Structures are given as structure tokens and as C-alpha cells.
Amino acid sequence: MAYAQHYGAKDSVLAPGGIAGWHLVSTSPTETMANQSIQKDADGHFIEDSLHSGGNRKNITETWKPDGDSAAAPTVTLGDVGNLVALESASLACTGSDRPTLTLTGHVHGSVEDNACKHIGDTKQHTFKMPSNAFGATDPFGGEISGGAEAYEITSSTETAAIDHVDEYGRTGEFLVGCSRGLRVTAHYEATTDHDIAAGDDGDWTITSVAKPTTNEGMVKLTVDGIKYVSTAS
Numbered sequence: 033m034a035y036a037q038h039y040g041a042k043d044s045v046l047a048p049g050g051i052a053g054w055h056l057v058s059t060s061p062t063e064t065m066a067n068q069s070i071q072k073d074a075d076g077h078f079i080e081d082s083l084h085s086g087g088n089r090k091n092i093t094e095t096w097k098p099d100g101d102s103a104a105a106p107t108v109t110l111g112d113v114g115n116l117v118a119l120e121s122a123s124l125a126c127t128g129s130d131r132p133t134l135t136l137t138g139h140v141h142g143s144v145e146d147n148a149c150k151h152i153g154d155t156k157q158h159t160f161k162m163p164s165n166a167f168g169a170t171d172p173f174g175g176e177i178s179g180g181a182e183a184y185e186i187t188s189s190t191e192t193a194a195i196d197h198v199d200e201y202g203r204t205g206e207f208l209v210g211c212s213r214g215l216r217v218t219a220h221y222e223a224t225t226d227h228d229i230a231a232g233d234d235g236d237w238t239i240t241s242v243a244k245p246t247t248n249e250g251m252v253k254l255t256v257d258g259i260k261y262v263s264t265a266s
Contacts, residue, residue, distance in 0.1 A: 041056045041057055041058050041059055042059055043056075044056050044059070044094055044136075045059070045061070045090075045092050045094070045117055045138075045140055046092055046094050046113065046117065046119050046136040046137075046138045047094070047096075047108065047109075047113075047119075047136060048113065048114070048115075048117075051096060051106050051107075051108070051134070052104060053098060053099050053102065053103035053104050053106075053166075054096045054097065054098050054099065054103060054106055054134065055096065055097060055099055056094060056095075056096055057095045057096060057097050057133075058094065058095045059092065059093070059094050060092065060093040060094070061090050061091070061092045062090065062091045062092075063088065063089070063090045063091075063142070064088075064089050064090070064091060065085045065086065065087055065088060065089075066086065066087025066088075066089055066199075066201060066205070066207075067085065067086045067087045067201060067205035068083070068084070068085045068086075069082075069083070069084045069085075069205075070082055070083045070084075084205070085205075086143065086201070086204055086205030086206050087141075087143065087201050087205050087206060087207060088141065088142035088143040088206075088207075089139055089140070089141050089142065089199075089207070090139060090140050090141075090142060091137075091138075091139045092136075092137070092138055092139060092140065093135065093136070093137050094135070094136040095133055095134065095135050095136075096133070096134040096135075096136070097131055097132075097133060097134070098131050098132060098166040100166065101165040101166055101167070102166070103162075103166040104162070105159050105160050105161065105162035106122075106124065106134050106159070106160055106162075107157055107158065107159040107160075108122040108134075108136065108157070108158055108160075108193070109155060109156070109157050110122065110155070110156045110157075110158060110193060110194070110195040110212070110215060111151070111153060111154050111155040111156055111195050111197070111212035112150075112151035112152065112153065112155050112210075112212060113138070115140070116140055116141040116144070116149075116150065116151065116207070117138060117139070117140045117151075118138050118139055118140075118151050118197050118210055118212060119136060119137075119138040119195075120137055120138045120139070120194060120195060120197050120212075121136075121137045121138075121192060121193065121194035121195070122134065122135070122136050122137070122158065122160075122192070122193050122194075123135045123137075123190060123191070123192040123193075124160040124161075124162075124172075124190070124191045124192075125188075125189075125190045126163055126168065126169045126170050126172075126188065126189045126190070127168070127169055127187070127188045128168050128169050128187050128188065129168075130167075131166055131167050132162065132163065132166065134160070141199075141207040141210075143206045143207065144206055144207045144208075145201075145202035145203065145204065145206045145207065145208050146202075149202075149206075149207055149208050149209060150209065150210075151209070151210040151211070151212065152209060152210070152211050152212075153197075153210075153211035153212040153213050154195065154212050154213055154214075154215065155212070156193075156195060156215040156262065158193040158215070158217065160191055160193075161173075161174045161191060169186045169187055169188050169189045169221070170183065170186065170189055171183045171186055171189065171221065172189045172190060172191035172219035172220065172221055173219050173221075173237060173256075173258060176235055176236065176237060177229070177234045177235065177237050177239065177258065178229075178234055178235075179227065179228065179229035179230070179234075180223075180227060180228075180229035180254065180256055181221065181223030181225040181227050181254050181256070182225065182227070185223040185224055185225040185227070186221045186222070186223045187222050187223060187224060188221065188222045189219070189220065189221040189222075190219070190220045190221075191217065191218070191219050191220075192217065192218045192219075193215065193216075193217050194215070194216055194217075194218075195212045195213070195214060195215045195216075196212065196213050196214040197210060197211070197212045197213075198210065198211050214261075215261075215262040216259060216260065216261050216262065217259070217260045217262065218257070218258065218259045218260075219237075219256075219257070219258050219259075219260075220255075220256070220257045220258075221255070221256055222253060222254070222255050223253065223254045223255075223256075224251050224252070224253060224254075225252070225253075225254050226252050227254060228242075228244070228254070229242055229254075229256060230242065234258070236260050237258045237259070237260045238258060238259050238260070239256060239257070239258045240257050240258055240259055241255070241256070241257040242254070242255070242256055242257075243255040
């Protein structure tokens with residue numbers, strides 16, 4: 033066995049052109065069948081020759097890390113990536129003790145009804161907020177909300193961009209067409225602070241959750257979650 037061929041993260045499917053200043057750490061492909069049919073005989077036994085499977089699809093998760101201090105904020109394309117690949121979501125997770133981790137989630141179709149079958153709909157680019165020197169936590173709202181923690185008080189953060197995606201299958205159960213619509217961005221942070229913020233609409237964002245847990249063994253914390261919807265025209 034040529035073990036060298038079985039070591040390391042393989043080429044990216046969800047970002048085939050790469051991401052400038054970032055390197056692929058891991059890939060996790062899972063192959064599935066969307067449709068399966070089998071018949072039973074008069075006595076209720078499965079008829080082996082009647083089995084038909086279709087709609088081969090590979091669900092993929094990839095993780096990426098920045099090369100170093102000079103790595104730029106990553107930009108990803110959600111929706112149709114080409115070659116029957118759809119990027120459905122991308123998430124940047126930051127902590128105060130590590131470089132950010134970018135996670136991509138999407139899929140690729142392996143069998144189609146016809147060579148004309150493809151993904152259609154919106155293709156959206158999203159650029160993430162990055163901590164300085166590509167290290168530590170950052171404000172995932174980008175300073176666009178009023179109130180809440182100061183950027184330097186944030187201890188961990190997550191920013192996620194996701195697009196809705198629907199696949200349809202044709203006359204023999206193979207992939208026919210997929211469509212992406214409706215980009216939304218969610219943000220979450222945890223901070224050590226006595227500052228506050230109210231839930232509700234705040235500019236382009238809606239603050240969906242605010243928590244202020246306390247303990248007799250630590251400082252007051254603030255946890256904030258929000259969502260922003262991106263119009264098709266933008």
C-alpha cells in the first residue's frame with residue numbers, strides 16, 4: 033500500500049480555487065443515496081432484484097486555518113460553486129487562545145438525470161470579520177450594533193453565513209436541479225463585561241438573544257446572538 037497517498041487533507045471541493053492566505057486542515061465527505069426502492073413478494077419477503085437506488089450525493093464538511101499573521105479575512109461564495117457543487121454554509125469561529133477556524137458545509141451530486149442538470153439561483157459572496165493578526169476573538173457584528181461589549185472584552189465569537197438550498201430529483205430518482213435562495217448571516221459572541229444590550233431590531237441586525245450569567249466564582253458574562261438577512265438584490 034502506498035501510505036503517502038493516504039495521508040493529509042485532500043483537495044477542497046467546496047472552495048476549489050482555494051482561499052488566499054488559508055490552508056485546508058480537514059475534509060469529511062459522506063456519500064448518501066437520496067432515493068431507494070425495493071419490492072416485497074406476496075409473502076412479504078424482499079425481492080432482491082427489485083432494489084433500485086438513485087440520487088447519489090456527497091455531503092462535505094471542510095475546515096480551514098489561516099497561514100499566519102498576514103492572512104486576510106476569508107471570502108467565500110455561497111450557492112452554486114460549479115461542477116454540481118453547492119456551498120450551503122460557512123462559519124468562522126474565534127477564541128482568545130487560537131487562530132480562527134473556518135468551517136465550510138455543502139454537497140456535490142454524483143449522478144444526474146441529464147448532462148444539462150445543474151444548480152441555479154443565487155450565488156452570494158460573503159467576507160468574514162477577522163481579528164487583527166489573524167489571532168484571537170473579534171466582534172462578529174463588525175461594530176454595526178449599538179450597545180453590548182467592547183471588542184476587546186469579547187472572549188469568543190462565531191459568524192455564520194448560510195443560504196437556503198433545495199434539490200429536486202427527476203423521473204428515475206437522479207438529480208435534476210438545485211436552487212439556492214435567501215442568504216442570512218448569524219453572529220454570536222461571549223464577553224466578560226458589565227455592559228448590556230436589549231433584544232430586538234438594531235439597524236440591519238435583529239438581536240435574537242441576550243444572556244447575562246453570573247457566578248460566585250467569576251466575573252459577569254454577556255452572551256449575544258443576532259441575525260441579519262441579505263436581500264437578493266444586494
